[in-house]
Amino acid sequence: MDDKGLFISLEGIDGCGKSSIIAYLNSKLDPDQLVNIREPGGTVLSEIIRDMLLNDECNYNMEVETEALLYAAARSQVVTQVIKPALLQGKMVLADRFIDSTIAYQGYGRGLDIPYLQAMNRFCTGGLKPHLTILLDLEPELSYSSRKSQAPDRIEREGMDFQKRVRWGYLQLAAAEPNRITIINAAQDFDRVSQLVLVRVQQAIDEQKE
Numbered sequence: 001m002d003d004k005g006l007f008i009s010l011e012g013i014d015g016c017g018k019s020s021i022i023a024y025l026n027s028k029l030d031p032d033q034l035v036n037i038r039e040p041g042g043t044v045l046s047e048i049i050r051d052m053l054l055n056d057e058c059n060y061n062m063e064v065e066t067e068a069l070l071y072a073a074a075r076s077q078v079v080t081q082v083i084k085p086a087l088l089q090g091k092m093v094l095a096d097r098f099i100d101s102t103i104a105y106q107g108y109g110r111g112l113d114i115p116y117l118q119a120m121n122r123f124c125t126g127g128l129k130p131h132l133t134i135l136l137d138l139e140p141e142l143s144y145s146s147r148k149s150q151a152p153d154r155i156e157r158e159g160m161d162f163q164k165r166v167r168w169g170y171l172q173l174a175a176a177e178p179n180r181i182t183i184i185n186a187a188q189d190f191d192r193v194s195q196l197v198l199v200r201v202q203q204a205i206d207e208q209k210e
């Protein structure tokens with residue numbers, strides 16, 4: 001159903017520089033063709049779920065299973081209400097996180113059953129996957145030194161070992177799907193990282209036109 005549009009997701013551990021790269025891509029790509037979403041979020045209900053997940057006033061003693069289900073619920077809404085309609089219109093959807101975050105964070109980070117999470121992802125996306133996923137790979141030690149000044153959220157507070165497991169999970173996912181997931185070393189300076197990302201995105205745009 002989505003063969004007209006192009007779906008690109010950006011992934012990486014907390015503090016890997018995703019937001020700056022997304023801002024950069026927005027400055028380079030045709031704004032009329034571009035739909036940005038962030039996960040969790042992107043619809044009214046998904047943003048309310050985001051608050052439940054990440055806002056300290058809303059997530060009393062959240063169980064890890066609850067956490068996984070809430071990410072899936074937020075995803076289900078944004079897929080049906082925003083991503084699929086945009087792809088049908090031939091737009092480019094740029095997603096700040098998607099299915100791989102759940103496998104990396106709830107699977108490798110929290111230790112939940114990965115085949116179950118994969119099935120849950122299929123359930124809430126109808127099997128939709130990005131055409132291209134950019135993994136901004138960074139060692140957690142480096143991400144901590146560049147951490148944004150605002151207070152860390154519930155997931156960021158999980159600490160270094162958690163982020164290391166998440167990074168390892170992302171690398172496993174990239175090894176399993178090398179055609180979809182492109183790893184970019186995010187420890188390089190911003191100009192280099194942003195250029196590499198733009199070249200890869202442009203390549204995906206060109207392939208889509210062929």
Ligand code: TMP
Binds near residue numbers: 099103
């Ligand atoms: P961010 O918008 O700053 O990337 O924050 C989202 C947080 O939620 C980040 O710590 C990663 C986490 N997350 C999961 O644990 N599982 C998921 O499925 C998604 C989409 C995000």
